[in-house]
Structure formats: structure tokens, C-alpha cells
Amino acid sequence: MRTEIPPGTLYMLILKSLALLGAQHGYGIALHIQQVTGDVLQVEEGSLYPALQRMLLKGWVKAEWRQTENKRRARYYTLTPAGRKQLVAEVREFERAMAAIRRVIQPV
Amino acid sequence: MRTEIPPGTLYMLILKSLALLGAQHGYGIALHIQQVTGDVLQVEEGSLYPALQRMLLKGWVKAEWRQTENKRRARYYTLTPAGRKQLVAEVREFERAMAAIRRVIQPV
DNA sequence: GAGCTAACCATAGTAAGACTATGGTAGTCT
DNA sequence: AGACTACCATAGTCTTACTATGGTTAGCTC
Numbered sequence: 616m617r618t619e620i621p622p623g624t625l626y627m628l629i630l631k632s633l634a635l636l637g638a639q640h641g642y643g644i645a646l647h648i649q650q651v652t653g654d655v656l657q658v659e660e661g662s663l664y665p666a667l668q669r670m671l672l673k674g675w676v677k678a679e680w681r682q683t684e685n686k687r688r689a690r691y692y693t694l695t696p697a698g699r700k701q702l703v704a705e706v707r708e709f710e711r712a713m714a715a716i717r718r719v720i721q722p723v
Numbered sequence: 724m725r726t727e728i729p730p731g732t733l734y735m736l737i738l739k740s741l742a743l744l745g746a747q748h749g750y751g752i753a754l755h756i757q758q759v760t761g762d763v764l765q766v767e768e769g770s771l772y773p774a775l776q777r778m779l780l781k782g783w784v785k786a787e788w789r790q791t792e793n794k795r796r797a798r799y800y801t802l803t804p805a806g807r808k809q810l811v812a813e814v815r816e817f818e819r820a821m822a823a824i825r826r827v828i829q830p831v
Numbered sequence: 832g833a834g835c836t837a838a839c840c841a842t843a844g845t846a847a848g849a850c851t852a853t854g855g856t857a858g859t860c861t
Numbered sequence: 862a863g864a865c866t867a868c869c870a871t872a873g874t875c876t877t878a879c880t881a882t883g884g885t886t887a888g889c890t891c
Contacts (some may be wrong), residue, residue, distance in 0.1 A: 617822065622730035622731050622878065623876090638831065639838075640838095655819065660839090661842085661882095663878095664840065665842080667878090668841090685837090685839090685888085706828055714763075718759050718760050719736050719740065720814055728848065731847090749869070750867065771849095771854095773870085791868080795867055797869080
């Protein structure tokens with residue numbers, strides 16, 4: 616049983632994946648998220664590629680067409696400095712929000 | 724500096740508030756969330772009331788017009804059994820998703 | 832070489848949800 | 862009278878994650 620990506624967290628997941636993996640193509644990012652979470656989170660292609668486009672526009676990543684090891688053409692994404700800053704900000708905001716939510720739902 | 728309600732968590736916050744407070748009106752729910760989180764989370768009225776309407780339709784809560792202590796008219800919401808089940812399910816799904824996300828963003 | 836699968840990319844269209852903006856009623860206090 | 866607080870509600874906007882769809886190409890099997 617898998618879980619949909621919680622709205623508002625996709626950018627953070629992608630940014631963190633790129634921070635870890637370095638230059639990586641969309642498919643690789645999706646695989647990484649799926650594997651790390653043990654198939655709990657699965658990013659659909661229809662979510663991922665539009666998100667990457669938006670991130671390009673925002674200047675958080677840059678892209679470059681290259682060959683994969685399998686000789687396929689793929690678009691490799693890399694974090695920009697703005698993307699790194701965004702990642703830090705998103706994680707901080709996320710932790711802050713989660714701590715607050717926990718204060719509400721913690722009382723059994 | 725306040726944080727917007729993370730999308731997808733509002734139902735859970737409302738359900739939990741009602742579980743704690745018993746019958747309560749919208750304004751009281753909003754106040755409770757704001758106070759418990761130390762003003763980190765603030766539910767806007769334009770989010771809260773539509774959410775309550777949807778929850779009525781889903782059968783998670785029932786509503787009743789009553790007088791407040793201040794002699795104002797207010798709509799008091801109460802959890803239904805379906806609402807209690809929904810709360811449990813939402814909390815479980817939330818924890819599951821958060822654990823997965825943490826697995827992605829944890830690696831420093 | 833035909834057909835299949837996996838590895839890749841992309842867009843259009845839909846639905847959901849949280850917001851801003853707006854507007855209303857009715858007590859209480861000055 | 863006016864202002865403020867306590868309450869409710871809706872319309873409209875924006876963002877985002879999804880489904881559905883469609884495409885290309887490498888490598889494998891038959």
C-alpha cells in the first residue's frame with residue numbers, strides 16, 4: 616500500500632534527492648525516492664516532470680541533456696545555489712510545521 | 724512568523740480538536756489550533772468553514788446551532804463515529820508519510 | 832526482423848484544498 | 862453612536878499532484 620506524495624513536499628523531496636545524488640535525471644530521482652522510502656512514496660511521472668519544469672523556471676535547478684549509461688538520452692538536473700538555499704528553507708519550514716502539528720495531534 | 728496549514732492536514736487537525744474539546748464551534752476550533760501551536764498554525768476562516776461543510780457532507784461531523792456562553796449563536800460541531808474512525812486513519816497515514824519523508828531528508 | 836519490455840520525457844486535463852477578499856449578524860463596551 | 866470582538870459563510874484564485882495519453886529508443890527474445 617503506497618501513499619501519495621503529501622502536497623507541498625515534492626519540491627523538498629526532489630531538492631534533497633539532487634543534493635544527495637548530484638546530477639540526476641527525472642527517472643533516477645523517482646527511483647531514488649521510491650527506494651529510500653521502501654515503496655511508501657512513489658512520485659508519478661505526471662507529477663515529477665511538471666514539478667521539474669517549475670523548478671527550472673524558479674531557478675532552483677538547471678538541466679542538461681546527456682547520455683545515460685544505457686545510451687539513452689536523458690535530462691540531467693543539478694541544484695543551483697538558489698536550489699540549495701531553497702532546500703534548507705523548505706526543510707526548516709517542514710520541521711516547524713510538523714512540530715506544530717504534532718502538538719495538536721499528540722494529546723491522546 | 725506563521726506557517727500555512729500543510730495541505731491535507733486540516734481535516735486531521737479539526738478532527739483531533741473536536742475529539743479533545745467535544746462539541747465546539749468553528750471559531751473555537753480555530754482558536755484551539757492557534758493556541759496549542761503557539762501561533763505557528765493559524766487556520767483562516769476561508770479555509771475552516773468550507774472544510775467543515777465538506778466534513779458535514781462526508782458524515783464525519785454533525786452540527787447543531789446553539790448559544791455560546793456569550794449569548795451568540797454558533798454552530799457546534801461534534802464528531803460522529805465515522806469521524807472518529809477517520810481521525811484514526813488520518814493520523815496513521817500521516818505518521819506513515821512523515822516517516823517516509825524523513826527517510827529521504829534525514830541523510831545530511 | 833518482429834515484438835516486447837524497460838528506460839526515459841512530456842503535456843493536457845482534472846480535482847482537491849487552502850488561501851484572499853468580501854460581506855453579513857449580533858453582543859458588549861466606551 | 863461607534864468600535865471591537867465573536868461568529869458564519871461564499872466566491873474566486875492559485876498551486877499542486879494526479880490520471881490519461883502519447884512519444885522515443887536500447888536491448889532482449891523468438
